[in-house]
Structures are given as structure tokens and as C-alpha cells.
Amino acid sequence: MKTDIVILGAGAAGMFCAIEAARRGRRVLVIDHAKAAGEKIRISGGGRCNFTNTGIAADRFLSRNPRFALSALKRYTQWDFVARVDEAGIAWHEKTLGQLFCDGPSTQIVRMLLDQMREAGVQLWLGTSVEKVEGGFRVVTSRGVVEAERVVVATGGKSIPKMGASGFGYQLATQFGLNVIETRPALVPLTFAEQELVHLQPLSGIALDARVTTGASFDEALLFTHRGLSGPAILQASSYWREGEALTVDLLPGRSLSDDLRQLRGEQPRIALRTALTRHMPEKLARRMEEVCGVTGAIGALSNGAIEAIERQVHAWQLKPVGTEGYRTAEVTLGGVDTEDLDPRTLEARRMPGLHFVGEVVDVTGWLGGYNFQWAWSSGWAAGQAV
Structure with a gap:
């Protein structure tokens, strides 16, 4: 099978990137080993999804280079995502410290993303493992081989392994010559x-x-x-x-x-x-x-x-x-793909054209309260404009 873009991971960043790329006319395939998309979205915020925060600022993100995230965060803001939530007819409310939650279940956010993926023509393969990614790009999966012009790694971190989290994204980064900052559990x-x-x-x-x-x-x-x-x-x-x-x-x-x-x-x-x-x-x-x-x-x-x-x-x-x-209960993973090896506007690997990293797999970790979801939306959006 041939396609323009393969996105590894059907979480917040991966799905958002898929929507943006497909709306630009690109052929997009999203692959995830889980049986359902957006599982961390579903369980977040006590089942109400704290989907963003009104107080997005560089000093509320941890990274070796906290300013790296600003390019994406300023181009796709929390208010842009709020507008999308409003367009989908999802009611929300503000809690303390600028935290925005759904009034109803968090599955509304998952459904919104899946609907937008379908409308944009994104193909989704769930329950599909990725065995290896070869240069070129050739993605070997349990459903066969896929050739693509670009690959977006949105596999998340190591947090909550019982939901299938692993260090696969870091392994890919190392395979293609990118540095990985030491990872550890955060918000734990x-x-x-x-x-x-x-x-x-x-x-x-x-x-x-x-x-x-x-x-x-x-x-x-x-x-x-x-x-x-x-x-x-x-x-x-x-x-x-x-x-x-x-x-x-x-x-x-x-x-x-x-x-x-x-x-x-x-x-x-x-x-x-x-x-x-x-x-x-x-x-x-x-x-x-x-x-x-x-x-x-x-x-x-x-x-x-x-x-x-x-x-x-x-x-x-x-x-x-x-x-x-530990990772068993950690909400996110601190550390990840070194921002020095990525273009802040496109999230593309500097030494491996066509390979992008978005969301939690990158060395950008937000505070508790919707910051990590906003990084997922913003980084996914930024890569989606470039792939």
C-alpha cells in the first residue's frame, strides 16, 4: 500500500495532525495498536477531559528548551481549539486555574476527532502493530507493508503501560539518529x-x-x-x-x-x-x-x-x-525526543527529512491542567500544515 503520510499513534496529537493534513488534500493513514482511538483522552479529567487551559505560557512547560513549544502554541492557540469544540456543539466549563473541562463525557472530544478524521478522508487502522519503520519510508505492520512520503511519530510516552504505552517512539528516534532526553514519570x-x-x-x-x-x-x-x-x-x-x-x-x-x-x-x-x-x-x-x-x-x-x-x-x-x-500512574512522561533535533515550526527531524515527532514523545511536558493536551493539539496542527 502507498500513501502520502503515515501517522503512528491515534492519540490527541496523532488524530489532530491527521485531520489537518487530510484537510490539505493529503492521503493519510493513522496506525495504532490499541483497539480504540483516544484512550488517554477518554480517561482524562475524571472522564470529563481537561482539554486545554486559558493560561498557556512558556514557563508552564518543562523542556531543555521551554521556548521550543512557543512556535506551535502561538500559531494554534487554546482559543483555536475552544472554537473547534464550540463548533462541534460540545458544552464546556472553566474550573480553577484556567482549566477547561467538558460538561459531559470526554468521549465527546474523541468522537469529534474521529468524525473530523472521517470527513477529511483519513484512513484508520486500529489493533495494528508496527514492527519496524525503514528509511524511505517503509512501514512494516501486522497488516502489511505501507510506503509513505512522510511519517509522523505520535506514539506518546511511557505513561500508563496498561493502556499500551511504550517507548517505541523513542526507539524510532534513536534509530534515525535523534537524541532522546532521559525520560521519567511526571505528574505522578x-x-x-x-x-x-x-x-x-x-x-x-x-x-x-x-x-x-x-x-x-x-x-x-x-x-x-x-x-x-x-x-x-x-x-x-x-x-x-x-x-x-x-x-x-x-x-x-x-x-x-x-x-x-x-x-x-x-x-x-x-x-x-x-x-x-x-x-x-x-x-x-x-x-x-x-x-x-x-x-x-x-x-x-x-x-x-x-x-x-x-x-x-x-x-x-x-x-x-x-x-x-512510576509510569503505572503517571499522567505524562518527562523528557523525550530532543527539541534541538526538531524544527519548531514543522516538528520535522533536522537530519531526517520527512520524519516528524509530535505530542508527548517530544521533550515538552506541560503542567497539570490541560497544558499537555494543548501541546498535543498545537504540535499536531503544526506538523499537519507541513506534511
Whole structure:
């Protein structure tokens, strides 16, 4: 079989690239080993698909060259995708921090993309494995050999292997001489050693707003789990955290504790510190912070210096994870195909004309909250104008 373009991967970036290329009159074949297209779209956002964010900016993407993504992001913006969602009649709403979600199920986004692919004449092969890609380009699949002028690699990263994620895209990049930046799980819960879990496990299930800092600071919800920490603030921080580093957790961001403790010291000097702290946090966490602060007596015995020390501890609790939950639960993969080897306007490999890389397989990773989907739409669109 001969075609103009073969796109490897029927995820967000691959399908969007296919639509754009086919609308330009190109013959497009999309190949994916999964039985259904857009599976990560389907499960995203709790089944509501956080499809983009109003606050797209370069500093919200991690890469060796964060500005690389700007070419595509500026030419196909979040508002362009919102317009497409509106045209499809899909209702949506804005949540906190500029996150845009579908009102209904995320399968509406998948259906929109599949409908547009069909209308544009895109051919889709699902349940089809790719055995190898040879220069030229000759794509050997479980359904036969396909010859194409161009190949777009939209195979995603290693995140959520039970859905079929693999490092195939990175292998192709290496095969054709491109550099691959070290990959690791991102937007992922953090885990702790047994000696730390003894203290954290009793807090499992507690959620509260906090500020988590490790290279960058995030003010969002934090969740204690039986293995460590999760919640949006932790998932965001995980992209910046490296093994051996500690997290700084502010349990009362933007709020003062000292004045309240001094007032209680005068009014209710016999109460324990944990009792005073329950005015600001759940009881179990208050008990743990009392232990961390090393306070055993009533608050009437606390000096002003001791109260200031408690304030500092509550605003800068140091916790040291030992690892992450891994690709099993990671929302995305950090690292990937080196942007130095790609043209930012076309996503084409500089040393291999006709070979393009889009979406998560590239060393561009967004924050939690719709940023990675916008990179998928924008990079897919950019490549779709060039293939």
C-alpha cells in the first residue's frame, strides 16, 4: 500500500495532525495498536477531559528548551481549539486555574476527532502493530507493508503501560539518529520510605489546600495516601522533584498562625497545641504537627520564640520522598525526543527529512491542567500544515 503520510499513534496529537493534513488534500493513514482511538483522552479529567487551559505560557512547560513549544502554541492557540469544540456543539466549563473541562463525557472530544478524521478522508487502522519503520519510508505492520512520503511519530510516552504505552517512539528516534532526553514519570504521586510512612499512613485520606515547593511552588490540594503524597499540588511538584531532594510543604499558605496561638495562650492556656491547631487543619494532621514541633505540654507554657518556631514549621514542613508511583500512574512522561533535533515550526527531524515527532514523545511536558493536551493539539496542527 502507498500513501502520502503515515501517522503512528491515534492519540490527541496523532488524530489532530491527521485531520489537518487530510484537510490539505493529503492521503493519510493513522496506525495504532490499541483497539480504540483516544484512550488517554477518554480517561482524562475524571472522564470529563481537561482539554486545554486559558493560561498557556512558556514557563508552564518543562523542556531543555521551554521556548521550543512557543512556535506551535502561538500559531494554534487554546482559543483555536475552544472554537473547534464550540463548533462541534460540545458544552464546556472553566474550573480553577484556567482549566477547561467538558460538561459531559470526554468521549465527546474523541468522537469529534474521529468524525473530523472521517470527513477529511483519513484512513484508520486500529489493533495494528508496527514492527519496524525503514528509511524511505517503509512501514512494516501486522497488516502489511505501507510506503509513505512522510511519517509522523505520535506514539506518546511511557505513561500508563496498561493502556499500551511504550517507548517505541523513542526507539524510532534513536534509530534515525535523534537524541532522546532521559525520560521519567511526571505528574505522578510521590512515595516515602517505611520510617516516614509510619507517621504518614495514619493521615491517609486527608486532603487540604497547601503550597508545595521543590524547584517551583504550587498552591493546590494535597492528599495523604497509604504510600505517600498525591493531589494536584504533589503531581505538579513531581515534575520538578528529583530523587534525593526534599519537599517543602506549607500547610497554611498565606495565613498566619502566631497571632492565633498567642491569643489562645492567654485565653485557654491549658489546651494542647494539637487542639489549637485543629482550628486550622484536620485533627490527625494537627497531632502529627504537634509531634513534629516537639511540643508536649499545654500552650500556656509556650514562649513567643516557641510559637514563632511552630509557625515556621507549619509553613515549611520538610518531607523527603524516596520515589514515585512510576509510569503505572503517571499522567505524562518527562523528557523525550530532543527539541534541538526538531524544527519548531514543522516538528520535522533536522537530519531526517520527512520524519516528524509530535505530542508527548517530544521533550515538552506541560503542567497539570490541560497544558499537555494543548501541546498535543498545537504540535499536531503544526506538523499537519507541513506534511
